[in-house]
Amino acid sequence: MTELLWGKQPLPSRGPKPAVTLTGIAEAGIRIADAEGLDAVSMQRIAGELPVTKMALYRYVPGKTELVAVMSDLAMGSPPDRPDQPWREALHTWANDLYDGFTLHPWLLLSTVGRRLLGPNELAWMEQGVSALTESGLTGGEQLDSILVITSHIRNIAQQSTTFPGHTTGLTEEDMQQSLAEILTTEAARFPHLTTAMRTSAGSENQGLEFGLQRILDGLELLINGRKAST
């Protein structure tokens, strides 16, 4: 599995030339997932886009789980190079780059969940995030935890604002808002604070990304400055 993700395959000398490549397979899968959602990705479907049959794919990949892992790391891509900046600005653009990646391939939100082996691209993203904090005075663990918080925030914001191609019941943002508004009128008594909060927030949507990000960065800044002051 690690070999798959990291591309350390001992290429064979004998036998016929392979008709496809692991990367080619993964790219086909990515194309399907981008267009029709992760649920539309099946071995049959992928094989249909390649000059091989379904079973041939198992020569390249042990199972679907592993294939999705390869697809995920590939789709994630390398983080874009950014000029050196102070840690706060660096993390801010890093977070936005991450967000862009998730909106480009929404299914990544579903496939990169839970414990899993990490691929080169995912590690590259982490590297870039951590490198913004090397001069901050935070410990290694704190640096990792910091970028984890930011990643979590970005992921969930992306999840909420993205329309998944297939998979989920095709609810638009409006459907949700309307259903919610409906419920809050009939059940307002059960959720008083929520109701007023919703009412006064009408129209000021989609500030969630910046708001949360600024809070987190503020919190980090407080810690970092405190550390610096106490040395």
Added chain:
Amino acid sequence: MTELLWGKQPLPSRGPKPAVTLTGIAEAGIRIADAEGLDAVSMQRIAGELPVTKMALYRYVPGKTELVAVMSDLAMGSPPDRPDQPWREALHTWANDLYDGFTLHPWLLLSTVGRRLLGPNELAWMEQGVSALTESGLTGGEQLDSILVITSHIRNIAQQSTTFPGHTTGLTEEDMQQSLAEILTTEAARFPHLTTAMRTSAGSENQGLEFGLQRILDGLELLINGRKAST
């Protein structure tokens, strides 16, 4: 769908008594999901635990998607009642309660993803979170965004620290750490900052929840105090 989640079913007068109830079905599903993971939940499997066949379930629920939604809201449960506290402490315990819920039913992390209709319990959690901030001077939108950030953080921490019963490849935390360590020794040159961060963080794991939560709360406090000062 809204009727399903909110239990507004017009109970019929004629015809034979139903052999099961929607709640009973959902509870069976929850039992399976808790024990063997969300993937183990199938209509057959649920029917096997009840005195009905698979197809009878469709009398109570339009499809599996909806059933999982009902299961999710039911498993989430109501947030535990907590005495009134200052906003920061209230949010802190609220976050920990949320974390406990997710560790009790790890599959909730998978099933409550993306846009979806909200059930009464999920709204009750939001209500409790928002109610901690009503006196804070934040706008309604900011209150909602605040609890969203915290939820995101809790979710992702739970995701990382939980072992999913079925579903994912059964990787222990150790497997991951070892694989990661292995990679970072052979590829240290590509990820210099990450490598040093990992090295210096050895042994200080599982601080992620508190660390991130404190940063977020710090960030919120900064904003709230700033607001109060400027009035």
Added chain:
DNA sequence: ACGCTACTGTGTCCGGCAGACACAGTTAAT
């Protein structure tokens, strides 16, 4: 008392899925 009718549960069938396995064709090393 009786049938109508709404309602519940069952069995069968379909298409699609992941994957096991045996086998045929291909190519390089010997």
Added chain:
DNA sequence: ATTAACTGTGTCTGCCGGACACAGTAGCGT
């Protein structure tokens, strides 16, 4: 030329969600 490594194919199994026709049941109006 033979062998052995390797790639691709076709077939089969056991699951899944769900459509549909049908049989059984029980309350209602008459």
